[in-house]
Amino acid sequence: MFGLHYKLERKAVGLVLAVIVAASIGGLVEIAPLFTIDETVEEAPDMRLYTPLELAGRNIYIREGCYACHSQMIRTLQDEVERYGPFSLAVESRYDHPMLWGSKRTGPDLARIGDKYSDQWQVAHLIDPRAVVPESKMPAYAWLARTPLETENFGAHLDALRIVGVPYTDEMIASASSDALGQATPDGPRAAGVAQRYGDATQIRLFDGDAATVTEMDALVAYLQILGRLTDAATASTAANVE
Amino acid sequence: MVSQLTLGERQGALCILLLLAACGLLMLGAGQNDPLGVHGGIVMLFGVLLIFVVISGYFAPEPGTDAAGRYYDDPSKVGIVLAMLWAVAGFFIGDWVAWLLVYPEMTFDAAWSSFGRLRPVHTTSVIFGFGGNALIATSFHVLQRTTRARLPDQLSPWFVLLGYNLFCLLAVSGYLIGITQSKEYAEPEWYADIWLVVVWVVYFLIYMRTLARRKEPHIYVANWYYMAFILVVAILHIVNNLAIPVSFAGAKSYSLFAGVQDAMTQWWYGHNAVAFFLTAGFLGMMYYYLPKRADRPIFSYRLSIISFWGITFMYMWAGSHHLHYTALPQWVQTLGMTFSVMLLVPSWASAGNALMTLNGAWHKVRDDATLRFMMMAAIFYGISTFEGSFMAIRPVNSLSHYTDWTIGHVHAGAMGWVALITFGSFYAVVPWLWKREAMYSARLVEVHFWFALAGTLVYVFAMWNSGITQGLMWRTYSEGGTLTYSFIDSLVAMHPYYFARAVGGLLFLIGALVGGYNIWMTIRTAEGVKPEVLADLPAPAAARQASTGR
Numbered sequence: 134m135f136g137l138h139y140k141l142e143r144k145a146v147g148l149v150l151a152v153i154v155a156a157s158i159g160g161l162v163e164i165a166p167l168f169t170i171d172e173t174v175e176e177a178p179d180m181r182l183y184t185p186l187e188l189a190g191r192n193i194y195i196r197e198g199c200y201a202c203h204s205q206m207i208r209t210l211q212d213e214v215e216r217y218g219p220f221s222l223a224v225e226s227r228y229d230h231p232m233l234w235g236s237k238r239t240g241p242d243l244a245r246i247g248d249k250y251s252d253q254w255q256v257a258h259l260i261d262p263r264a265v266v267p268e269s270k271m272p273a274y275a276w277l278a279r280t281p282l283e284t285e286n287f288g289a290h291l292d293a294l295r296i297v298g299v300p301y302t303d304e305m306i307a308s309a310s311s312d313a314l315g316q317a318t319p320d321g322p323r324a325a326g327v328a329q330r331y332g333d334a335t336q337i338r339l340f341d342g343d344a345a346t347v348t349e350m351d352a353l354v355a356y357l358q359i360l361g362r363l364t365d366a367a368t369a370s371t372a373a374n375v376e
Numbered sequence: 377m378v379s380q381l382t383l384g385e386r387q388g389a390l391c392i393l394l395l396l397a398a399c400g401l402l403m404l405g406a407g408q409n410d411p412l413g414v415h416g417g418i419v420m421l422f423g424v425l426l427i428f429v430v431i432s433g434y435f436a437p438e439p440g441t442d443a444a445g446r447y448y449d450d451p452s453k454v455g456i457v458l459a460m461l462w463a464v465a466g467f468f469i470g471d472w473v474a475w476l477l478v479y480p481e482m483t484f485d486a487a488w489s490s491f492g493r494l495r496p497v498h499t500t501s502v503i504f505g506f507g508g509n510a511l512i513a514t515s516f517h518v519l520q521r522t523t524r525a526r527l528p529d530q531l532s533p534w535f536v537l538l539g540y541n542l543f544c545l546l547a548v549s550g551y552l553i554g555i556t557q558s559k560e561y562a563e564p565e566w567y568a569d570i571w572l573v574v575v576w577v578v579y580f581l582i583y584m585r586t587l588a589r590r591k592e593p594h595i596y597v598a599n600w601y602y603m604a605f606i607l608v609v610a611i612l613h614i615v616n617n618l619a620i621p622v623s624f625a626g627a628k629s630y631s632l633f634a635g636v637q638d639a640m641t642q643w644w645y646g647h648n649a650v651a652f653f654l655t656a657g658f659l660g661m662m663y664y665y666l667p668k669r670a671d672r673p674i675f676s677y678r679l680s681i682i683s684f685w686g687i688t689f690m691y692m693w694a695g696s697h698h699l700h701y702t703a704l705p706q707w708v709q710t711l712g713m714t715f716s717v718m719l720l721v722p723s724w725a726s727a728g729n730a731l732m733t734l735n736g737a738w739h740k741v742r743d744d745a746t747l748r749f750m751m752m753a754a755i756f757y758g759i760s761t762f763e764g765s766f767m768a769i770r771p772v773n774s775l776s777h778y779t780d781w782t783i784g785h786v787h788a789g790a791m792g793w794v795a796l797i798t799f800g801s802f803y804a805v806v807p808w809l810w811k812r813e814a815m816y817s818a819r820l821v822e823v824h825f826w827f828a829l830a831g832t833l834v835y836v837f838a839m840w841n842s843g844i845t846q847g848l849m850w851r852t853y854s855e856g857g858t859l860t861y862s863f864i865d866s867l868v869a870m871h872p873y874y875f876a877r878a879v880g881g882l883l884f885l886i887g888a889l890v891g892g893y894n895i896w897m898t899i900r901t902a903e904g905v906k907p908e909v910l911a912d913l914p915a916p917a918a919a920r921q922a923s924t925g926r
Contacts, residue, residue: 135681138681143595145584145588146584148600149603149607152600152603152608152688153611155685156604156608156611156652156689157611159689159693160644163696164641167636167640167708173636173637195556196554196556197487197492197493198496198551198556198558200558201491201495201496204778206702208702210701210774210851212851213850215859220703221703227635229634229635229638230631230633231558231559231631231634231638232634232638236782237778237782237783262480268864269867272476272480272483272490273481273483273485274490276487286623289622290622290630297631297633298634
């Protein structure tokens with residue numbers, strides 16, 4: 134074996150090929166089947182899509198690096214289920230491009246934060262976390278409430294997502310910008326379309342309490358309030374399998 | 377430095393830079409209402425600035441024909457200086473975010489200064505800015521010495537080095553203005569990713585072209601590692617960054633993968649960025665500079681073979697240990713755990729090989745802080761790989777995951793292994809490159825060593841404590857069967873450790889400043905000595921002969 138290697142290390146191309154082969158096997162065996170084995174992702178026929186406003190909020194969550202401190206993945210451990218709710222299922226993030234499971238909990242898990250607090254709480258907490266939770270180490274995000282949400286051409290975002298596999302319809306794409314504003318202006322003319330396209334359970338309200346402008350705060354809170362609530366597959370299947 | 381380029385290369389450089397500046401202009405125009413425009417501006421400025429540099433030396437006489445008989449080290453020199461600059465910047469930001477966790481109010485109500493945006497600036501500056509430049513600079517140096525061949529030309533190494541730094545610049549400036557993919561350690565957006573692929577292909581070609589012209593029949597072990605680093609990082613980078621841009625006039629893209637597949641791809645990438653960027657590359661560094669500095673052959677050729685192929689094969693299976701108890705199918709978790717534990721064998725084979733190489737030279741380790749840097753690095757490599765295998769075991773991971781223990785583990789590796797081996801190698805190579813007897817001040821190397829070691833220990837112990845405390849508090853039940861501690865209770869308990877960690881980071885930063893000063897003074901006081909010629913170079917390390925066992 135060492136004699137063989139003694140020959141191999143005289144051949145640059147041979148060495149390159151050997152490295153590529155040796156390094157590729159692990160990934161091929163572990164990743165490729167995830168796309169083909171059906172059991173990997175559960176069925177959830179009732180699952181709904183992110184609305185444009187929620188998607189915009191998700192993009193703000195990404196932009197601000199909330200994932201650096203918050204996970205969105207409740208593990209199958211007793212204490213986690215008790216603290217945060219039913220453990221996360223693969224299907225719950227099947228439309229998450231990219232996923233935001235996170236790797237660090239400087240703050241609590243947010244996979245099921247939706248509806249845990251009122252909009253007012255969320256807004257107050259984002260503007261000044263220490264006013265709400267004095268011991269908090271979370272940064273203040275006051276400027277979000279001052280920044281109008283950019284919704285121009287939002288259809289292009291849904292379109293890109295459709296290319297990678299999220300089933301947005303043509304109608305959803307065409308009215309994306311309008312729906313983004315409509316979801317945060319319940320009394321305006323655009324609101325009705327949102328419920329029609331994304332379901333009656335869609336939360337349509339003034340998330341930041343300010344009717345004058347739709348801000349980034351509206352979007353982020355709309356996103357936080359839907360977390361864990363796109364499907365109830367997890368609540369249905371839980372309790373079993375906790376370790 | 378331009379004077380070392382042939383006339384054709386100067387013209388080539390100008391063409392490339394004009395093209396680059398034009399691309400910048402295009403991005404600036406297309407992305408007017410998008411952060412992409414800012415990046416267009418940066419690209420354009422970068423190109424224009426370098427055009428001036430090239431023009432300023434354009435009419436200098438061409439290098440004589442004797443240049444071909446010498447090694448080409450200018451890119452390595454600049455790479456080392458850049459690495460030190462990124463190190464200081466990256467450690468500084470790192471310590472800043474550490475203080476943010478102690479005093480969260482220090483954000484001036486500005487978006488760029490919040491923890492979530494600054495953290496990737498820290499990780500990218502350190503891993504890619506500091507680590508990447510150190511790898512590129514030393515790889516060019518080691519490649520030439522161990523093949524006894526000069527780099528194939530004078531332009532492509534600059535393309536790699538400067539192009540790579542442009543990528544790093546786009547990355548960190550992007551986070552500050554809100555451009556990120558959120559994939560950890562792969563945050564830069566699609567256009568920066570494409571640019572890195574171009575740079576990387578040229579880097580690989582430099583390696584192959586130099587190897588093709590080598591005067592040594594055998595490819596020395598350090599080069600196996602550098603090659604694995606280049607190749608596998610390319611594979612990882614391309615697959616994990618597959619994405620669809622929303623528009624070519626905007627920075628934002630959506631990852632091709634979603635949910636569980638994305639998670640697995642991301643941690644296959646993330647873990648192997650650790651393996652092939654932060655381990656393989658730096659092992660290459662170690663396999664050259666440690667035996668050279670100690671003036672002893674590598675202890676065992678066979679151990680190096682076993683550890684090289686073990687690392688190359690097994691690491692790629694280990695990524696799923698980042699996803700224990702999650703929605704990832706259990707069979708993948710189990711595979712990841714199994715391979716992670718087995719990885720200890722090749723890892724310790726490398727660490728042991730390094731330490732056994734020093735056996736018989738302990739008096740040098742005692743007297744020479746440079747060698748001590750390298751020895752300490754090998755020890756930390758051994759510690760953190762043991763810790764890594766341990767943390768990959770499911771029940772251990774149930775406690776450690778999501779806590780500061782992970783942060784402590786990473787820093788045992790990054791500070792204790794990566795940074796120490798780099799500083800050691802720099803202290804060895806800087807006098808060689810700039811033709812000096814020794815570093816400007818041996819005392820300052822000593823000072824740096826103790827600051828770095830103290831900083832690492834304080835940091836790592838603080839995070840071990842906080843991580844384990846956190847993990848235990850989260851799972852403690854009271855007698856009534858309810859959870860004893862609220863999340864906030866655990867947060868409050870972290871406060872003293874976060875303070876200690878920030879102090880540890882500060883010590884480490886001070887050490888790097890001392891090191892930077894020392895390197896700078898060594899360069900400034902370098903006298904112009906005749907450069908070494910290929911012919912009078914001793915065979916590149918007794919290391920190779922002994923290591924080949926013949």
